[in-house]
Amino acid sequence: MTRKIEDYIRDEVKKFGTLCFPLLDSENSTGAASIAKKVESLGASAVLVGGSSAIDQLELTNIVSSIKLQIAIPVILFPGNVTGVSPNADAILFSTLLNSEDPYFITEAQALGALSVKKYNIEPLPTGYLIIGEGTTVWFIGRARGIPFNKPRIAAMYSLAAQFLGMRFLYLEAGSGATQSIQPQMVSTVRKNYEGILIVGGGIRAPETAREIANAGADIIVISTMIEQEGSWEDKLSTIIKQIRK
Template identity: 70%
Template sequence: MTGKVEQQLKKEIEKHGTICLPLIDSENSTNAASIAKKVEEAGASGILVGGSSAIDQFELANVVSEIKKNVTIPVILFPGNVTGVSPKADAILFSSLLNSEDPYFITGAQALGALAVKKHSIEPLPTAYIIVGEGTAAWFVGRARAIPFNKPNLAVMYSLAAQYMGMRFVYLEAGSGASQNVQPEMVAAVRKYYEGTLIVGGGIRSPETAGQIAKAGADAIVVGTMIEKDGQWQQKLSAMIKAMRQARK
């Protein structure tokens, strides 16, 4: 049975083709509530909160609580570890880092966090998290055996494995601040075989890139670093969301 948030996201995808899920880092954003309101106004379909290095649960809980007071779209946890679980969120990307070399990030952290997700009635979104490329915090912290950017067939293999294990979401991640994004060719290859919701993130900073990835078949695109570091991020985000939607028409 799919939950309320998953159903809402699917409706948004059916309506727009590709949706935007901006990522707010709970430890780096000084005005998360204001940013959340602005991304909703720009057309975001949900907000991810967390990150690969977020460790302060109290700060996370406060950020999630403040965001929820200012938006109507779902607030979804994007945990890098068990510390990324907050009772205030609507849902959580309950992720397994499939290409990690450390079993902790494949099943260990998930087992430790599962009871907290259940206790706080957070809707779990079963997600295969797949790291593409090296050199980012997600790659380092998750001890990933990263998929090379030019090896789309490896991404297909992991994505199909995720599907056969019942994961309804696949997240191809180049990582926050990545030097390059997941290539449209890889997205298209995964889209050809994977039947669930396909999320792509990392290194996506322009409407052109967002449009290319959307056209290749991404259901959702995550934008994070641009919001944290670009003074003109509001205009750029609006343009990116417009490009995503036009690409799938």
């Protein structure tokens, strides 16, 4: 399969430094197409669509199709299960939840969804997925043994394992709605060990926080809850994108 979207992401990172990928939850985002058009105009490099509890595959497909009609930047699936695979998307974060205690989220869901990814000709982005902390939906659904926020070396161990297993993307996830974001020290520790594209998400609401995480070595910052819950999110997202770019 081609690496068109992966090459695009790498080129964008070289050009801008840290990128912003807003995440639109397919079950919570109303007017997803118009939101996607807005975030594109503000400087987002791609849009993620999905969520850890998304189960309505038909609704997901309709949302992806409507977004594709409105924007030129890539639409990338962010699946929490096999129901997160949908036609028309440009790519998918083909993720393994490395610190799950349930083999289903490490290899079984991936095996069940793989033929659909191939059938729909969706570009897979091989991603190691790590849950940091506890108490979020993704932590609960994924049955993760959350890495403590103050244990960066544990995250570095998993990230290096992901690299040795051939995963070219790594996602450090505090979870949508997390009470705190991942600390810059953890990001920098992982960055010193992991050579692929480093994604960080969860609990990032302030431009200052985003800038610190970008400076620590994140290639991509994911913003979700702020867009879902804050009425005046456009100005803040615009500031975040400006702050994280080199």
